[in-house]
Amino acid sequence: MRVKNSAEGQSGIHLDIPQLQDKNEIILSPTTIFEPRTSAGRRDGSSGNSVSPTLHSVPAPEKKLTLFALRLAILEKAATGVGALGFIWATVVLLGGFAITLDKTDFWFITIILLIEGARIFSRSHELEWQHQSTSSIAHAGISSFRKLRSSSRALVESVKDMLSPVSSGTRKQSQHRTGVSEITDATNVREQKLHRKPTWKWTSSEVPILPYGGWVFLSRNISKIFYLLQLLSAIACVVLSLMKLIKHNYGQVAKGGTDSRNQKTALIIFYALALAEALVFLTEKVYWQWKVVICKLLEGVNQECNLGALGMISTRRFFYDSYARCINGSIFDGLGMDMVTFAMDLICSNSPDEQLIGARILHRFSFTKMFSDDTLQKIGTTLPVIERLVEILNWEDPQEEEIRLSAAKIVSKLAGKKQNSLRVTGIPGAMESISSLLQTNRSPSSTADEIGEKKIFDHEAYGYWTFNSLGLLILKELARDHDNCGKIGKTRGLLSKIIDFTHADETILKDSTVATLQVLTVERSLKVIKMLATTAGTTGKILRREISGRVFTVSNIRDILRYGEKRPKLQKRGIGILTSLAQDDDATDRIGGTDRWRVPKDQKDVRIVAGEALAKLAFGSKSNCHRILKLNVVERLIEALEIPLLHVNAGRILRNLCTYSGPESFNQLKGVTAAAPTVLKAILSGEGKLQEVMVGLAAHAFKFMTAGESTAVFESAGFKETKLACALVEILRSYRYPDIKVPRMRRFAIELAIWMMRDKLKNVQIFRDLGMEEELEGVLDTTSELESFNIFSGSIGLRRHSTTIHSLVETALMLLKDRFDQPIGH
Structure with a gap:
């Protein structure tokens, strides 16, 4: 996907969708903002409360x-x-x-x-x-x-x-x-700690x-x-x-x-x-x-x-x-x-730096050793004074105490991976400020890890800052799994700005994929934290998205990653995901669509999936963004993408949004979308799940660009009859007697397509009557849910309400069935 400047100086979004060699490849799309996510859903495929399998009791070595x-x-x-x-x-x-x-x-x-x-x-x-x-x-x-x-x-x-x-x-x-x-x-x-000793008492x-x-x-x-x-x-x-x-x-x-x-x-x-x-x-x-x-x-x-x-x-x-x-x-x-853990916890709470170092080393080793990790973290998590001391140590900046601080940061990052422990960490007064202290920005952003490795014995500052930055972002990433913690992160003074600052990456680092640097890891973790904050549900998420998009460096830093990061697909994928989440707000949608531009390489499948979702979201409800896409004459390539398993779902969403929100002035540009009718009909009759839902929705809006005669010709050339499509729509309503969280718009789109068919030809009214459409529509009235009223979701909360309720659609369809039933049936 690429954006280039037009002759008039305006920017536009350029979608580059090359053909895949294997068109039969099937890739399941992950949960997106177009489907709701229950509170039990997992953000990253893992839960902080996951229970480890029961292990046989092994005597502790000590x-x-x-x-x-x-x-x-x-x-x-x-x-x-x-x-x-x-x-x-x-x-x-x-x-x-x-x-x-x-x-x-x-x-x-x-x-x-x-x-x-x-x-x-x-x-x-x-x-x-x-x-x-x-x-x-x-x-x-x-x-x-x-x-x-x-x-x-x-x-x-x-x-x-x-x-x-x-x-x-x-x-x-x-x-x-x-x-x-x-x-x-x-x-x-x-390091050379003895060279810079402070006076002691x-x-x-x-x-x-x-x-x-x-x-x-x-x-x-x-x-x-x-x-x-x-x-x-x-x-x-x-x-x-x-x-x-x-x-x-x-x-x-x-x-x-x-x-x-x-x-x-x-x-x-x-x-x-x-x-x-x-x-x-x-x-x-x-x-x-x-x-x-x-x-x-x-x-x-x-x-x-x-x-x-x-x-x-x-x-x-x-x-x-x-x-x-x-x-x-x-x-x-x-x-x-x-036992060794209790012994270490006593030492780390002492006033002696040497004892604190002994305790920190033991707790660090035990927290990251598979055999002892669970028991160690459980003991630490249930001992509030120890958690408070670990959080307090995060504030220490004395070079002599660097190893203690480093061990404490690693332990807290491990501790934050468990939900209960993360709540205990953030419940400590000043905990977020202590974590924020790890994100020091007074260092050159162009220093690579190799340069740091050469200087770290002589320059204490060069090594420490990048390591603590990365650990600080790791802690925030673990904490951000909880909704309440996301709100605390956003409310901590200066913390959000620090996180956004770390999303910046130099062009030279982005283009060189052979060098693994601490800065790249820091950028990746900062993008992950921003993504998790931007996908937060409810009022908290809305506030966070406004705060994130309001920072002047957010979009520009991501734009650089998308522009120069072809060799860093993980960074691109997360950057696109952030833009998709931010685009849930109308102001951010137009801002992103007007400024961002990037190209997706052919071999980066995951990036292409999220890029397609981002385009679909940018085109949703934004007339200006739809016009930017249409100016690039991408309709034909989008039609071709409907046959590619990797891209067909998002390509269908983009075409549907273009047909829905472009306005009447774009009729001629969208006229060619009718060429996709055979592919769309085939997907409706043979597809299932998310693909079928998207294709039914596309047909309901794309077929409006055909006259009755053209639709007849299209059906005949494709080898389909209206009766077969009508049977498929009635069967959809019969199969989904209740709204499905995985395809929340399936019944809405089926009713919209049925309305178009009955308006297109009077004989279709009789077909639907014979198939029992009226009974199925009345069943929809009895089982309508708020789930079907929204097109965009933030978690389990609907954000974008449809302009027409599903009740109105059902009433329109019933009216067509009743008003036209006694009229002469045409061809």
Whole structure:
């Protein structure tokens, strides 16, 4: 379809309909504005409330960690309990009751055992804190600590963390290997955040300069190793000392033969046994820890099953330490109540940027992993504080928080795909403004994704804006599936203008189909959002269409896409769809028909379908647009298109509208439409559904250009008789005793054609009488619906009411049947 300027400087619409090689190809036309759509209808062939098939319950991978934490806590609390009993026994019974009578060797053995056990218990009580602290700064522990060590005070704390954590030390080499592969990707995601840091008001654990000189880093690393080794050595020493006394039974000669010797010996045996038991339980815990973490690689396995990636190890360790801490500090069963999603939701609602990043990464991964997606989105959707935090994060524009914002935007886009969740998102005060903040326009629209890819490591702005723009439009597209959300989008200040701005695409990008750019994706999504807004039903839709068509860049941007986008058929199709929807308003119809011009390539079938629908809509009720089409002498090509399965429906609609709304001054130009009579009659008699409805409607108006003699000649040349056509019309009324939502104008068009036949020849009146036409017409009067009063629909709402009601048509047909019945029947 193309529009070119005439000699007088006026523009017109040029329809280019080439012949198809396969005329037998049958393509079903989708639901259009010419048919109503029920509230249960789907906009995009999918519903936000679609129910996924029931899947068998699969244990969450993190349950392995919570069970591991439970078992460790049992061993740890058992060792602590036995140690506490031994400490009490030594201080109360031995050193208190037998301190004077104890042998010197036993006294020092007991003292040394108490000291080393006290040191071990003290170091153990703080070990969990250091382990937890090692995962508190993901920006450094997850990325920077895997790079070469820097001589700075910040490296000190990170070094101590790694040395005190057996999990960290056991997985450090593997993490280094993984990071070597993903370091470039990580650098892309984090960018050079440290180059533009804002002043902060409080210290983070990774930045505290514990020692004044960076040169102490390596010494502190060695000291941390010694501390960890001393904890193991103290337990081993306790085992050795206890076994020495228990095996040798060398408890001294004090009070030999006295009455207290037996009790003293028994008390010493009990103490050494308790010390040995505590040390053995502790070592058993360590062996079990090393076996599961280092040998079996439990953390790596769970991280892989959770699909958290290389950077997810820091999150997995943090989850395990939190679960272990709950088991140690409270009941041993407290950690079993943790799951990765709830853990991540707690972190993302915290005030620590590092914890927010950990939570955002976990929620993002789980939301987009097929196995966990439904459960994750359900948990997020039913936790309003988390939704509010995610929406709040969309406003963040600090480059240091880009990854958090990016993850939040992706999660919200996934969340908005479910209808209930989308309503919860838009129900948050300021939610639409937060989404609007993603649509930044202060960047060059001519930058392609390839150019962005070359600059993104050095220029933070170039990458971020296009990505957030695309995500913002994706969120709006998902939200626009709901009618109420469409109204909120239209009412949000400046949002509609931003969306329309993104429909602009440069000619060079449109003509180059080999380059897939972020800008093309952004244009496609913006067109999709505009299309969904323009097709909104009811008063809201009317207001939105007025707002959209009132923007000066709407039609011009779409015109550029139609003019230069032959290699971008998806963009053209959506642009045409927008124009078709906007043309539901009279002012927009004339404006679009007078300015837009484009050509549809032969091989783009979908585009040709929507282009034909757009032309039919532009010609409907617009005398000026009908004249523009007729000036291009396209009647013959439209008649040819009636035989092409791809185009026959819309070609019939265009011809009918031309015959109906062009006015008497166009009689000579439309006279040639009678040549389509054989094709139209064949379709009426053999067609069904939408095609039959369109052809009956075309015949009712196109046959008016024939005289009685010409109609007789046409029927004879086509091999049809009026009786056969009359039977088909009566059968249509008999088949459609009630209005059909798929063909709402079928009965109206059949009555209009019957009226023409009875006015054309008196003998047709007798034919209809014999076929029972009067009875069928009276049945129509009893079953008339508002559905038949409109020609254009916006959803389930009729927009363009027919000038003649179906009751008037029925009364006219009945009058012809009765008034002419007694008159002499002519030829």
